[in-house]
Amino acid sequence: MFRNYIKLAWRKIKADKMFSILNILGLSIGLGITLLLFLFILHEESFDTMYSKKDRMARVLVHLTDDESPETWCGSPPAVGSTAKNTIPEIENTVRFYHYAFGQPASISVNDKNLIEPRFFYADESVIDIFDLEFTHGNPKTALARPNTIIISESSANRYFGNDNPIGKQLNLENYKDFEITGVFKDFPNNSTIDCNTIASFQSTNFAKNPTWDNASFETYIVLSKNADLASVEKKISKLVSQEVSDPWYSLSLQPFSKIHLYSSNYQDSYSARIGNIEEVKNLSLLAVLILVIACINYMNLITARSQKRHKDIGINKTLGASTKSIILRFYAETALITLISILFSIILAIVAVPLFNQITGISINYRNLFTLQFIASLIIIWVVTSLIAGSYPALHLSRLAPQVVVKSGFKSKTSGLLIRKGLVIFQFTASIILIIGVLVVYQQINFIKNRDLGFNPDKILAVSIGAAENKNSINSLKNKLQNSSNIVAVSSAQGFPGVDVSGRSIINPLTENGYNIKTNNADSEIIEVLNLKLLAGEKLPETKAKNDSIVDVILNKKAVDFLGISPEEAIGKKVQLSLGNNSYVKGVVDNFNYSSLREGIGAYAFHNNATREFHNYLLVKFRGNDIGGVIEEVKDNFEDFIPNSAFQYSFLDKNLERFYTSEKRMASIGLSFSILAVFIACLGLFGLAAFTAEQRSKEIGIRKVVGASVFKITKLLSLEFLFLVAISLVLAFPLAAWLMNSWLQNFAYRIDLNWIIFIVAGVIAIFIAIATVSFHAIKAALTNPVKSLKTE
Known part of the structure; x- marks a missing residue:
């Protein structure tokens, strides 16, 4: 039976090639965007999951006690880690990181070559065990046991020494200290918060000999013993400050290791160059769901636009004894087949688009993740959910029609069905207009930041590391x-x-x-x-x-x-x-x-x-x-x-300032690209409804032409109905967009005021798109020979 449903579905797809192509195109684009966004979201959520002790790890945070200018720092004093380990029994281990010169790039010399190393760190030898460093050369048990020893990543070893074994060789830092290379470790994954290229023994610093409580420039990580309570340990660490500092200007807290990547964007002095943003993940998750819903709605509109041709087929099948259940299954089989084809095309689109997406976002997601078991399971869920959502209206609505009604010559769908379709188009365009406004506001805010008087002039200033x-x-x-x-x-x-x-x-x-x-x-x-x-x-x-x-x-x-x-x-x-x-x-x-x-x-x-x-x-x-x-x-x-x-390294002041707004620029780029595609998908839905309306009103159009109506008047008659739907969408979208964008702008101390021009521009774009979309069917219907439309069977 199921095999017959699939055969019938395939025949229907081939019988109406244009609408099948539109259906598959809309769903493929929608699913392709969703796959790309899911790849990005999964990449962000995969951070730091590779470490064996991740569930027992936390980072020490410093909170400034100044009420007028509260801040949270990722760095903490060097005495915190050693004191906490020695006085709190629930702490199994700790590691301190010190980014050379408090975050400045280091100039190093190896084999008479001068190089710049931006990721030069000092760390306790416990870093090897806590972060599961895998050595390709050297002994991990003793690699950082002595002062003036250093371990380097595989990529750094290749950069410094080519194919030579670097163990025992010297690395000179800033012309004042030599380090013996005692180990080579495999590079940290690109989804690791910790991303050191070189790690020197913390014993090489003066901070190891005299750890203080007043220089909060060291990232400190702790590992709890099994079954230890994080909140309880946090209280004990907080008490250390009052015990060790006579006039404390800060307090301490613990940040669970799993929260570091996505929940640290508002914290200062992080050593990591890979800081995510949970708000960005939430926004892109919402965008992925929204575009998928738009694609499903588009399918509903397109499939029901052809329902006039399906009525007699359904009626005859019901007259011959087909049950409502079997007709529902036929519709769902057709939807499932179209969705499956669309998913296959969407995978191809996603693979092709990954390099461009990486360029836009500035990250490195891998298309191979599309073929992991986790993602294949997600695809199956997306296929099932999309099929159920997209096929719900045509399956449940058309299958309930009585056979004696649908076989009538003059049968037309109920007004309620048309209203539902119009409602779906309004939803699509409301969402699309909000996306257009959102992109315009983000770009205007970025432009405002770019052109704002900063109180100094960053143009044409070269910063050279000395x-x-x-x-x-x-x-x-x-x-x-x-x-x-x-x-x-x-x-x-x-x-x-x-x-x-x-x-x-x-x-x-x-x-x-x-x-x-x-x-x-x-x-x-x-x-x-x-x-x-x-x-x-x-x-x-x-x-x-x-x-x-x-x-x-x-x-x-x-x-x-x-x-x-x-x-x-x-x-x-x-x-x-x-x-x-x-x-x-x-x-x-x-x-x-x-x-x-x-x-x-x-x-x-x-x-x-x-x-x-x-x-x-x-x-x-x-x-x-x-x-x-x-x-x-x-x-x-x-x-x-x-x-x-020393190696010559430079940067420009204005470019350094731009890095503060990487997240906003990324959101703007993703939003612009995907909003254009979302509007295109919405236009396919409007295209389908225009075809449906032209088909439903074919005799009315024929009569109007016979009595003298011009092509312009008929086109105007059909187009005004859709412009009314767009007008409703504008009324719904404007207040929602204003609320959403005002909420987003609250993240900036200096921001634009929402300008009515933005809303007018978005409205004009939406109206233009709507006219361009529906005019094809309106003009086609107006040019149709009235004799054909007035024929009766």
């Missing part, structure tokens, strides 16, 4: 040489720059004794000129400083001065407390500037010249003209002259 410079004289000589170039406006050396994290401290108001979070950046006198900051009072940092001068000159931004409760002019010469020494004085005040993401408000910021604290890691070169290649080449040549034993 961490490997042998001494200050080398840096000064390089600066002086570049400043004499006609292509260069100004040169400054600094610890960091806007878009790159610097030190976090607390500034104290002497009147209230309250603290406020502040970012501090060790810089030279030219930093204001290079960044084009507006000096409100005082003057820039001094160009030179005597060797024995204990005075620390500080330039505050207006936010910091506002916290102190004084004006910029009053701040000049005032002593300031921000953990830079007892002789820190305000030298100048600059206007506020956005040094971080525009999702966040402007915080307190300070430049200083305390040489005993942080080091200058970057040379900032502000250049003129459009010969960017020439400037880079000039800077590189001079760099190699004055800092010869």
